[in-house]
Amino acid sequence: MPSATTTDEPGDSLPVQSQSSESTLRAAVEQINLGNVNSEKFDLSLQTINLALEGRNANEIAAFQSTHNVAPGIFLGLLPYVSEDEDSVRTVSRIVEKLLAPLSFADVRDGYGMVILEGLGHPSGHVRNLAIEALEKAPREDGGLEALSDFLVPLLECLNFPDVAVAQRVEALTCKIARSQQGLDLLLGADGVSVLAGLAESSEVVRFRVYQLAIRVSEVSPMARTACQKSELLRALGDELYDNTDVLARLNVVQVFTTLAETDAGFSFLEDMEVVAQLAALLRTPADDIDDVLLAGAVIKFFGQIAATRPSDFIASCRKHNLLGLLHIQLTGDRPDLREAVVIAIGNIGATPAGLALLDAEKTLLASFLDLARPSTGDLKVAIMQSASCLIGVVHTSEYPGLSDVSHRVFVETAGPTGSVQNLLRYAKGAFLEPRIAACAMLKASAMHAWGLHEVNVNYDLVVFLMDRMSESDAIVKEWKFSIVQQYLAHPQSATLLEENILTRFRNYVREGPFHREIAPVVAFASG
Numbered sequence: 001m002p003s004a005t006t007t008d009e010p011g012d013s014l015p016v017q018s019q020s021s022e023s024t025l026r027a028a029v030e031q032i033n034l035g036n037v038n039s040e041k042f043d044l045s046l047q048t049i050n051l052a053l054e055g056r057n058a059n060e061i062a063a064f065q066s067t068h069n070v071a072p073g074i075f076l077g078l079l080p081y082v083s084e085d086e087d088s089v090r091t092v093s094r095i096v097e098k099l100l101a102p103l104s105f106a107d108v109r110d111g112y113g114m115v116i117l118e119g120l121g122h123p124s125g126h127v128r129n130l131a132i133e134a135l136e137k138a139p140r141e142d143g144g145l146e147a148l149s150d151f152l153v154p155l156l157e158c159l160n161f162p163d164v165a166v167a168q169r170v171e172a173l174t175c176k177i178a179r180s181q182q183g184l185d186l187l188l189g190a191d192g193v194s195v196l197a198g199l200a201e202s203s204e205v206v207r208f209r210v211y212q213l214a215i216r217v218s219e220v221s222p223m224a225r226t227a228c229q230k231s232e233l234l235r236a237l238g239d240e241l242y243d244n245t246d247v248l249a250r251l252n253v254v255q256v257f258t259t260l261a262e263t264d265a266g267f268s269f270l271e272d273m274e275v276v277a278q279l280a281a282l283l284r285t286p287a288d289d290i291d292d293v294l295l296a297g298a299v300i301k302f303f304g305q306i307a308a309t310r311p312s313d314f315i316a317s318c319r320k321h322n323l324l325g326l327l328h329i330q331l332t333g334d335r336p337d338l339r340e341a342v343v344i345a346i347g348n349i350g351a352t353p354a355g356l357a358l359l360d361a362e363k364t365l366l367a368s369f370l371d372l373a374r375p376s377t378g379d380l381k382v383a384i385m386q387s388a389s390c391l392i393g394v395v396h397t398s399e400y401p402g403l404s405d406v407s408h409r410v411f412v413e414t415a416g417p418t419g420s421v422q423n424l425l426r427y428a429k430g431a432f433l434e435p436r437i438a439a440c441a442m443l444k445a446s447a448m449h450a451w452g453l454h455e456v457n458v459n460y461d462l463v464v465f466l467m468d469r470m471s472e473s474d475a476i477v478k479e480w481k482f483s484i485v486q487q488y489l490a491h492p493q494s495a496t497l498l499e500e501n502i503l504t505r506f507r508n509y510v511r512e513g514p515f516h517r518e519i520a521p522v523v524a525f526a527s528g
Contacts, residue, residue, distance in 0.1 A: 105137035120154035125163035283326035286333035304345030347387025385438035393445035440480035447487035482514035
């Protein structure tokens with residue numbers, strides 16, 4: 001019995017399925033050559049050809065073009081006619097990308113240079129990616145970088161395109177270009193810097209892309225880093241910090257720096273460019289007018305963000321630029337609108353053992369923070385309690401053995417030296433949610449220490465507050481109470497330091513959950 005996939009004809013070794021595929025492919029090519037984009041078979045023909053090219057190497061694609069008499073130009077000519085159909089644009093772009101694979105950059109430039117230039121300005125991200133793909137051949141070939149100069153401006157302008165994938169591809173290509181001195185001269189020459197500077201003025205998103213690109217390029221090699229540091233583009237960015245005529249521009253620059261500092265490369269770049277030193281210098285004197293206040297607030301948030309996300313880098317910068325001393329100037333200055341920003345930064349700084357040890361060693365900033373805690377009210381009081389909870393929650397380590405005493409001092413002086421727990425309970429039972437949560441955060445942080453277990457043993461009102469689920473109306477506070485009790489029980493000495501009655505109640509409470517309600521039996525009486 002003959003195979004289901006072969007013919008009965010002697011000498012015909014081609015499988016029936018393969019014959020069918022070849023026939024379908026020839027029909028698809030004929031359909032494309034007809035150029036009838038409105039045909040029902042057009043989209044299917046595109047998909048057939050795209051699938052046929054999938055997985056082929058450059059030699060196989062060249063053979064495919066020869067066999068079926070197809071070339072990139074045929075499909076490029078279809079783009080104006082399918083521009084309204086994004087799926088067709090994507091498929092055509094993929095086909096052309098594959099058909100260009102066997103060609104050198106010189107061949108691509110000579111045959112399709114004008115098309116590439118048009119593609120770099122095309123409204124479709126698929127076509128722009130196709131044009132960039134063609135340019136990615138240039139750095140790999142002799143003379144390619146020199147030829148690439150004709151495409152540099154429209155290539156860099158693609159950073160302004162909304163599609164993130166296009167901007168990322170531009171960034172990747174520029175990093176390849178920057179691997180040689182010739183490429184660096186091309187990118188950071190007058191034309192390149194002029195285009196990038198103009199783009200940086202277009203929007204905050206594009207501005208960030210421009211400087212992110214500069215950072216990526218600087219990582220390529222020491223030569224690239226030196227070139228970026230000397231670039232007029234980056235010097236202009238630093239100069240904007242001192243442009244007293246436009247406070248919004250200065251705030252935007254600080255925001256760009258804050259975003260860039262989130263990565264290792266970004267922060268190193270800012271240090272190398274002395275941006276961190278420039279920002280620190282802006283805090284050396286108290287802010288005088290509203291513009292100075294806004295800028296100082298943004299700079300304080302910058303350093304607070306560094307303290308939260310890069311504590312070791314922040315500590316190094318503290319020692320280099322006396323950041324704690326500069327924050328103290330702003331905390332004790334005449335502008336109360338900056339105090340909350342400094343208070344939040346202190347919470348970020350002291351949230352790690354090394355940071356809390358630094359605050360304790362320097363003393364002045366922490367002392368002023370605690371002095372401010374006692375008379376403060378309103379939003380500032382809430383911010384102080386929130387930051388204090390970050391400091392209180394730090395436990396001692398072998399490297400920093402005395403931190404539990406520091407945390408206790410922060411707890412007592414923030415809550416009040418007399419009746420600390422009772423003072424916190426007044427906030428925790430209050431009518432407003434933010435102070436309630438801030439007080440709960442301080443209580444939870446205290447539960448991480450042995451002295452916190454002692455506080456709950458001698459403050460029965462605290463136990464009653466935590467156990468009360470029936471009269472508590474705020475679900476989030478119920479969850480906070482539950483997490484506080486969990487934290488008490490999580491302490492490694494809870495079984496020995498907590499009084500037995502409290503320990504039993506806490507264990508039952510955790511077993512029942514934060515939303516447990518006691519069900520009282522109801523006796524029904526017959527009427528009549």
